[in-house]
Amino acid sequence: VQLVESGGGLVQAGRSLRLSCATSGFRLNDFGIGWFRQAPGKEREGVAIISHPDGKTDYAESVKGRFIVSSDRARTAYLQINSLSPEDTAIYYCAAIRGQIVNMIPARLYDYWGQGTQVTVSS
Numbered sequence: 001v002q003l004v005e006s007g008g009g010l011v012q013a014g015r016s017l018r019l020s021c022a023t024s025g026f027r028l029n030d031f032g033i034g035w036f037r038q039a040p041g042k043e044r045e046g047v048a049i050i051s052h053p054d055g056k057t058d059y060a061e062s063v064k065g066r067f068i069v070s071s072d073r074a075r076t077a078y079l080q081i082n083s084l085s086p087e088d089t090a091i092y093y094c095a096a097i098r099g100q101i102v103n104m105i106p107a108r109l110y111d112y113w114g115q116g117t118q119v120t121v122s123s
Contacts, residue, residue, distance in 0.1 A: 001025035001112050003094050008117030013085050019117060021077040021094030026112075029053045032101035033077040034110060035069060037090035037119075044093070046104045048079060058103040084121045091116040 007019040021033060029052045038044040047060045048069040057069050071077040077094060095110035 001096075003096060003112055003114035005092060005094055005114045005117035008092060008119045010120045010122065011084055013121055013123050015084055016080065016082045017084065017119060019079040019081070019092055019094075019119070021079075021114060023075055023077070023096065026096065028071065028075060028077070028096075029073055031096040031098055031111075033069075033071060034095045034097065034101075034105070034107075035067075035077075035079045036093045036095060036107055037088075038093070038116075039087075039090040042090075044107050045090075046107060047092075049101055049104055050077060051100045051102070054100065056102070060104060081119070084119075086121045086123050088119060089121050091118050 002024045004022045032051045035048045036044050047063050050057050050069045066082045068080040093116045094114045096112045097110045
């Protein structure tokens, strides 16, 4: 089982990024995917989830309206981040949990994790 995030980088405030989470070793349609971020000195924060196979999504209140989670229901999940601000600077992780998920759930419940991708937003 493997999850590999990509798409991070250094961007200016106000721009957008799309992060990818490439999965292998399991059927994406049997798992929910969660996106998390961890800023320096802060705890890991859940920002979005997408359930499979129904495609339902949920977001943290702090990112609603700016973040969009999606997937191709085959191998890859995505996190679109719009109107980036320096407060979005963090390492972003994707994680997988077997079964359907309805809303945001604690990080400790996820089965598999990626290694993370750094997003740095300059003002």
